[in-house]
Amino acid sequence: MDATGADPLVGRVLDGRYRIESRVARGGMATVYVARDIRLDRVVAIKIMHAGLAADEDFVARFIGEAKAAAALSHPNVVAVYDQRTDGEHVFLVMEYVAGHTLRDALGSLGRLGPRAALEIMQPVLAALGAAHRAGLVHRDVKPENVLITEDGQVKVADFGLARAETASKMTKTGVIIGTVGYLAPEQVMTGDADVRSDVYAAGVMLFELLTGRLPHRGDTPLAVAFQHVNEKVPAPSSVVPGIPLRVDELVTDATSHDPDRRPRDANQYLAEVAEVFGGLPRDIDRRIEEASRTETSVLETPPMGPPAGGRTAVLDAATLPREYAPAAERTRADRAIGALTGRYVLVALGTVAAIILGWAVWYQTSGQYEHVPRSIVGMKLTDARDRLESSGLKVRTAKAVYDDRVHKGDVVKTDPAAGSRVASGATVTLTPSRGITPRKVPDVSGKSLPEAKQTLEDEGFKVGRTTSTPSQTVERDRVIGTDPDAGERRSPDEPVGIILSTGMSMPGLIGQDGDTAANRLRSMGLNVKVEKKKVDGKPSNSVVEQNPAEGEGVSRGDEVTLVVNKRDCLVDAGPIQWGCDDDGGEQSIPVPDLTGRRVDDAKKALEDSGFRVNVTGFGGDNVRFQSPRDGEAPRGSTVTIVRGP
Incomplete structure (x- = not known):
């Protein structure tokens, strides 16, 4: 850890x-700190951009943008991103x-x-x-x-x-690559483009490094290494460490093909292939390869091997990986030469061979009687986990699903x-699936x-579903x-x-209705009504002959609507005559709309449009806050008092 005093x-x-x-650490893009979230009282990691x-x-x-995408990943094998913030610079x-x-430390x-x-x-x-690949996210920086x-x-x-955010920047940052x-x-070197198959390539390179202790391509400069990625194939790990099975070699060479279409299509397919090969390996293969590298006298047919370039030979016991690491003992060629010259070392060598033979006998008696519950089961889809366990000879029981904030619905929470x-071969493993994230309001x-x-x-963590629309008399x-x-x-x-979502109020059908009644109905809906007069033969006097918007269209409070009303006739006895009246109909009483609670300006306009003074x-x-008269009817042209208030 870096000094933090300064x-x-x-x-x-x-x-x-x-x-x-x-x-904790400083990299080319950011510095990582240990911090405490004082609101939730928990330890977190803070990554601050340079x-x-x-x-x-x-x-x-x-x-x-990429931080938001990363935060959407909820998987037990992914370091969770809780928040993204800005504080000044x-x-x-x-x-x-x-x-x-880190795996690099190991x-x-x-x-x-x-x-x-x-x-x-x-x-x-x-x-x-x-x-990540299922979520459409490319890592771009897969490494130990x-x-x-x-x-x-x-x-x-x-x-x-x-890494995607870094490579997308317009800035030139020396040393980032x-x-x-x-x-x-190779495609990243040549064009800068990367997709999920580029992550598969990097994973294949990392597998080569885990198996051999070194990278497949090495050079004095980054450019030299990049050149090799484009022009040379990644070799089979067995060319460095004899005894590695062919199927393990193929996991590396297939994933690192120069043609992206010849690689596994994504990490999920690569995982299935790795799991299949893993299930077919002898349980003691790591010990056998280690022992073959330690002594020239080996019970294996494969020739002995020395430590690969780039590090000491070491093997992890698969039953305890990755919690317990057991460094491999090394013996030099000089030790073996001395051992061949002295009877004491000959006896030791014979004892070693006897112990190996005895170990083989014990393994032969007990192999097939025991299995291990794979660590990768947690976070796997329930059906895939069941298939994986049953193919290993284990029985599977499914427990009642539980809510879990880190594991997607339908995936395995625990075993x-x-x-x-x-576990013994044929034993029952109980899988507990996730019901999804814990419910919240x-x-x-x-x-x-x-x-x-x-x-x-x-912001509350919910997924947004389908949007539907419906009319509403109260919501705009x-x-x-x-x-x-x-x-x-x-x-x-x-x-x-x-x-x-509201489509607003639905415009009623008013054609043929009395014009004054229709106008007041619309005003009671909070609409601003414009009345136009038009003489239409064959239609009842003062009836609505046109309306805009049409029946059924959405409207909201405050919208302006138009009614076209047939001009009224003044009738005396048998026929129409002009009897000193006009189209306003004299001292006709009309309904007073209740506008309590409306904005004063809107209420004043609505009353004036109805024919009242305000x-x-x-x-x-x-x-x-108060209106007089508040309801009922009043003569057209009379005064309505409104009292404003908060």
């Missing part, structure tokens, strides 16, 4: 919530803090892993990448440094999506016995616009009426929440 961020509280406690990159708006935008991510060490101590150990650790790595091993042996993959050039697919445990988004409602639901057009399920009900965020009184507010 770091000005240590001790500071970012965004009023995250107190920086110590610095100031030079934070000044690049395009980079920051992509950084934030500091742009940072809040992530799950993983106490433990390789540094052990040199290399045996085939079973390597494939067992690759399975949770590929499960994590597979979850980004594989974390917790103190209790769980494998987690870090930095999902951040140096740390990862050893894992770049009994626990993952990694040794659906927020109230009524009255919001559709984008606002979606954002609120997403394009505003949310409610949700499905209703606000306040509890729903797992794994289940989508539908949004019900007297506004009161103070201190814009809404109608």
Whole structure:
């Protein structure tokens, strides 16, 4: 860990919530700190973008976008992204803090892993990448440094999506590619393009490194290494470490094909292939390869091998990987020569051979009687987990599903016995599937616009479901009426929440109705009514002959609507005559609309449009708190008093 005494961020509280406690590491793009979320009282990791990159708006935008995509991943083998924040010049991510060490640390101590150990650790790595690939996310930086091993042996993959943000930046950052050039697919070197098959290539390179203790391509400069990725194939691991089975070799060579179409289509297919090969390996193959490398006298037919370039030979026991590491003992050629010259060492060598033969006898008697519950089962789809266990000769029972905030609905939350445990062949393993994320209350988004409602639901962790529309006499057009399920009900965020959007009020059909009655009906709906007069022969006097909008169209309070009313005739005795009356109909009484609660300006206009004079009184507010007369009828042209208030 770096010294933190001189770091000005240590001790500071970012965004009023995250107190920086110590610095963990510094990379080409960001610095990682251990911090405490003082609101939730938990330890977190804070990844703060370097100031030079934070000044690049395009980079920051992509950084934030990829952080959101990474946060959407919910998988037990993925380091969770909790939050993304900005505090002044500091742009940072809040992530799950993983106490433990990296796979790079383990390789540094052990040199290399045996085939079973390597494939067992690759399975949770590929499960994590597979979850990302299903979500449409490309990691772009698969390497041992980004594989974390917790103190209790769980494998987690870090930095999902951040490499994409880095390579998308318009800035030229010297040295960014140096740390990862050893894992770049040929297409990344040639064009800069990458997809899920590029992650598969990097995973194949990492498997080669786990098996041999070194990278397949090495050179004095990053350019030299990149040139080899484009022009040379990744060799079979057995060319470095004799005794590695052909099917393990093929896992590496297929994944690192120069033609992306010849690789597994994504990490999920690669995981299935790795799991199949792993299931067919002898349980003691790692020990056999190790013993063959330690002595020239071997019970194996494969020739002895020495430690590969790049590290000491080391093998992990697959039953305990990755929690317990057992460094391989090394013997030099000089030791073996001395042993051949002295009887003492001859006796030791004979004793070693006898012990190996005895071990083989014990293994022969007990192999097939025991299995191990694979660690990769947790987070796997229930049907796939069942098939995997049953193919290993184990029986499977399914327990009642439980809610889990880290495992998707339908995937395995836990096993009994626990993952990694040794069980008798034919034993029963109980799988507990996830019901999804723990239910929480659906927020109230009524009255919001559709984008606002979606954002609120997403901020609360819910998926947004289907949007439906329906008329409403109380909710304005394009505003949310409610949700499905209703606000306040509890729903797992794994289940989508539908949004019900208002199309506004439905315009009634008024053709043929009395014009005054029709106009007042619309005003009572909060609409502003414009009345036009038009003489239409053959239609009743003062009846509505046209309307706009048409019947059934959506309208909202405050909208202006138009009625075309047939001019009225004044009748005396048998026929129409002009008897000194006009089209207003004299002192006709008309209904007074109740506008209490409406805005004063809107109410004044509605009353005037109805044919009333308006007297506004009161103070201190814009809404109608009292109206006289409030209802009933009053002569056209009479005065209606409205009192304003808050």
